[in-house]
Amino acid sequence: MPFGFRGPAPPRSRQPSRRPGSACSARRRCRILLSPSLPGAVAMHGRLKLRPPDAARRRQREEKLRLYRSAMATLLEKRERGELDAEALALTGAVLAANPDVGTCWNLRRCALPPDPADWVPGELAFVVGCLGVNPKSYGAWHHRGWVLRRAPAPPPAPAERALCDRLLAADPRNFHAWEHRRTLAAEEDPEAELAFAGTLLSRDFSNFSAWHHRSRLLAPTRTPTSPGGGAGALPPHRLQTELELVQNAVFTDPNDQSAWVYLRCILSRASPPPRILCLYVNREDATLAVTFSRPVVVGSGSSTLTVTADGSALEGAWRSGEGRPRPSHTWLCDLPPDLAPPTARPRLHFRVTWAPDSTHREVMLLPDENEAWWQEPIKAGELFWPEVGVAEASVLEAQVETCRQLLELEPRSRGCLLTLVLLLSALDPLGHEEEIRRCLRDLQEADPLRIGFVGDVASRAEAAVGVLRMGAGPDGAIKLRLPGKALTSLPLLEHMVLVTHLDLAGNNLGGLPPALGGLRRLQVLDASRNKVTTLRGFPPLPRLEELRLDGNPISHASALAPLAVCPRLARLRLAETPLAATPEAAAHLAQLLPSIDVTLA
Amino acid sequence: MATAGRRAPGVGTPQKDVIIKPDAPSMLLSEKHADYIASYGTKKDDYILILYDSLHVVDVNKIVEYIQNLQKEDGSFAGDKWGEIDTRFSFCAVATLALLGKLDAIDVGKAVEFVLSCMNFDGGFGCRPGSESHAGQIYCCTGFLAITDQLHQINVDLLGWWLCERQLPSGGLNGRPEKLPDVCYSWWVLASLKMIGRLHWIDREKLRCFILACQDEETGGFADRPGDMVDPFHTLFGIAGLSLLGEEQIKAVNPVFCMPEDVLRRINVQPELVS
Numbered sequence: 001m002p003f004g005f006r007g008p009a010p011p012r013s014r015q016p017s018r019r020p021g022s023a024c025s026a027r028r029r030c031r032i033l034l035s036p037s038l039p040g041a042v043a044m045h046g047r048l049k050l051r052p053p054d055a056a057r058r059r060q061r062e063e064k065l066r067l068y069r070s071a072m073a074t075l076l077e078k079r080e081r082g083e084l085d086a087e088a089l090a091l092t093g094a095v096l097a098a099n100p101d102v103g104t105c106w107n108l109r110r111c112a113l114p115p116d117p118a119d120w121v122p123g124e125l126a127f128v129v130g131c132l133g134v135n136p137k138s139y140g141a142w143h144h145r146g147w148v149l150r151r152a153p154a155p156p157p158a159p160a161e162r163a164l165c166d167r168l169l170a171a172d173p174r175n176f177h178a179w180e181h182r183r184t185l186a187a188e189e190d191p192e193a194e195l196a197f198a199g200t201l202l203s204r205d206f207s208n209f210s211a212w213h214h215r216s217r218l219l220a221p222t223r224t225p226t227s228p229g230g231g232a233g234a235l236p237p238h239r240l241q242t243e244l245e246l247v248q249n250a251v252f253t254d255p256n257d258q259s260a261w262v263y264l265r266c267i268l269s270r271a272s273p274p275p276r277i278l279c280l281y282v283n284r285e286d287a288t289l290a291v292t293f294s295r296p297v298v299v300g301s302g303s304s305t306l307t308v309t310a311d312g313s314a315l316e317g318a319w320r321s322g323e324g325r326p327r328p329s330h331t332w333l334c335d336l337p338p339d340l341a342p343p344t345a346r347p348r349l350h351f352r353v354t355w356a357p358d359s360t361h362r363e364v365m366l367l368p369d370e371n372e373a374w375w376q377e378p379i380k381a382g383e384l385f386w387p388e389v390g391v392a393e394a395s396v397l398e399a400q401v402e403t404c405r406q407l408l409e410l411e412p413r414s415r416g417c418l419l420t421l422v423l424l425l426s427a428l429d430p431l432g433h434e435e436e437i438r439r440c441l442r443d444l445q446e447a448d449p450l451r452i453g454f455v456g457d458v459a460s461r462a463e464a465a466v467g468v469l470r471m472g473a474g475p476d477g478a479i480k481l482r483l484p485g486k487a488l489t490s491l492p493l494l495e496h497m498v499l500v501t502h503l504d505l506a507g508n509n510l511g512g513l514p515p516a517l518g519g520l521r522r523l524q525v526l527d528a529s530r531n532k533v534t535t536l537r538g539f540p541p542l543p544r545l546e547e548l549r550l551d552g553n554p555i556s557h558a559s560a561l562a563p564l565a566v567c568p569r570l571a572r573l574r575l576a577e578t579p580l581a582a583t584p585e586a587a588a589h590l591a592q593l594l595p596s597i598d599v600t601l602a
Numbered sequence: 603m604a605t606a607g608r609r610a611p612g613v614g615t616p617q618k619d620v621i622i623k624p625d626a627p628s629m630l631l632s633e634k635h636a637d638y639i640a641s642y643g644t645k646k647d648d649y650i651l652i653l654y655d656s657l658h659v660v661d662v663n664k665i666v667e668y669i670q671n672l673q674k675e676d677g678s679f680a681g682d683k684w685g686e687i688d689t690r691f692s693f694c695a696v697a698t699l700a701l702l703g704k705l706d707a708i709d710v711g712k713a714v715e716f717v718l719s720c721m722n723f724d725g726g727f728g729c730r731p732g733s734e735s736h737a738g739q740i741y742c743c744t745g746f747l748a749i750t751d752q753l754h755q756i757n758v759d760l761l762g763w764w765l766c767e768r769q770l771p772s773g774g775l776n777g778r779p780e781k782l783p784d785v786c787y788s789w790w791v792l793a794s795l796k797m798i799g800r801l802h803w804i805d806r807e808k809l810r811c812f813i814l815a816c817q818d819e820e821t822g823g824f825a826d827r828p829g830d831m832v833d834p835f836h837t838l839f840g841i842a843g844l845s846l847l848g849e850e851q852i853k854a855v856n857p858v859f860c861m862p863e864d865v866l867r868r869i870n871v872q873p874e875l876v877s
Contacts, residue, residue: 045784047831049818107684143686174781176734183732209779213734216723224731225757226718258767259779266723272757296754327874328754453802454766
């Protein structure tokens, strides 16, 4: 049955096809669904359901339908005969004037226009205006207008086009076709006038995101989140100041409207920095070099984007993802050839890694008395939570913090304000503002019951950032990261945790342990007890993991633990207070599945 | 503080939204919908033909060639020879080619570059570079990036935020800030959230109630919002949205292609999503 209905209903009776030449395989089930091709009947927006039309209205509709069908039939016949002439032009006009969304009709109209644009440009422009009166958001009508303007021998003055946009935007200030049309004109014209126009619309209604967007495009037309080289910073300072004042007006007028808050975030952001190397880690015993990036990347096995030399000689090894599957990953691994680090000799080794896309080199030296060595980029605290923050001057961010704090005194439940304050405080000093950030996030949970999942993950990111900044290096190279009881619903920022040896995630709300944990090549002890883990599907092979605590998780089946079989050093597994531990066969199953692991069930 | 605009400080404009009446439908009316769709085609003359399991009747090479010729130098795709450029057509191009197993027929790298150039600072995507973010375009671009295995280029947390902000107190989803909710956005927004692994960022139960309230108990089918006229377009997306929310009476629907998962599994076209 169509549309994926499952269920016991018998197949519907088949409808015969009216299209000549349609094939229908006798052997295969070939369902033909039929629907009238009157456009607008298949998708309608904002049409209130009324009582069934009376006889007169029904006759009217049927007459309209008859005229439409007859016109289209004639047009298609004329097209077959190569007769796209003045009569065809008139017919397309009749159809489109009633329904400007018939794409085929616009195509036929363009074919039927005489060769010299001078004959028809003004007429076509007027015709489109009429069509836009019927549907101001008709893609077909707007495209035709653009098509006509490009062929005009002398383009009409921009004021006329702008006046058209003015009228349409007065009726619907969110008509993005009209906004875009203005932007194509604005390219030649005075950006200040356009900024003023957008400003006028905003002063009527601050919740007009189309107007905010228009401003951002005018102020920095080439600025995109994916600009090559990632160089696009925040707006020039004097421009930024004007926008910040406008935003301030907006949020104090209506603190619960989201548009201005979204805009604020946009103007304070820069393009996401492209992936760069965050960490190199080499381990002599594992004979592996691990490279961790700031964002997931794909390194093909024979790729030349990531290359390594050891004491000057290129290593030919293939790259594999630290997550155990060839997917975009933060961490990529290269095996060291056996002759490079033979078990008896322990030479000093100098590794140099080159990432071709930004031509950077990173180096790490492994000394004879060392089993492991690493290089790690110093962490920039302000960029952990909000990596796209694009404003360098703390004073600008601090001024915004003050605005938010004042607004919250008037409107403590403004969720846009609460989230923005969290972003700003995290960009300034995540540790110094730790408590205020937590308070805002708690308030946000209460103020935004629809988006509990979102706020939970945002709070998880804030806690992870604090945890990363508090990581302590202990004796014997231990690096411990403690995040117990932080209500974590997800585990972000793992790319900054790759040197951790002990990770405490006990008493959180984690539903799973992500493959990105595979970057933690030094991890020895992972405490994930009392979470909401049901399966370890996707759990990566961790070379150093010795102890895993999963007590108090809703794990019911031994098979859920199968991925642990590939952790070579895993010696201790705790499963007390799991549904699995309560089953009589548990011990036997686990002994079979994970023979070299000491499993605690009680 | 400055008070531009007509509203007094601290008093917000009521958010555009709908109210769901207490007697709105709250259960899935499968049989009614089946009847609605089946009877939709019993009206006369001129029909759109929809074929199932009949790829052998189409000329694959011609389709591939047609799509190839629509790709421009900057990687974008026109809709047809008349040259309208839109990320919707980028999606249609790769979806078509992926289903035919011919994705390598176009310059995928350039196509990706173009789609990424349509990304905005709010995390969303528009029709063309510089266009305002819109849920429909976001669906097309996210689907495109799923098919071309480039979902890791999306700023997932930022886009997820923009998308989950579409949910209104009625539980319905709109397509842009300050617009009314619409059942078809239950698909565009929801499928996008699913593709980037953030479905849990909206209130699924409230959305489900909204979608069910858009059913017409008399005629079957779904309308864009409760009380409006039904049509097949919104019926499809209401059903597909419910499927993504885990409705047991409905088959699993693939969020990239809006087709049943079992069909895509059979032809081995199931792009990997962000988990």
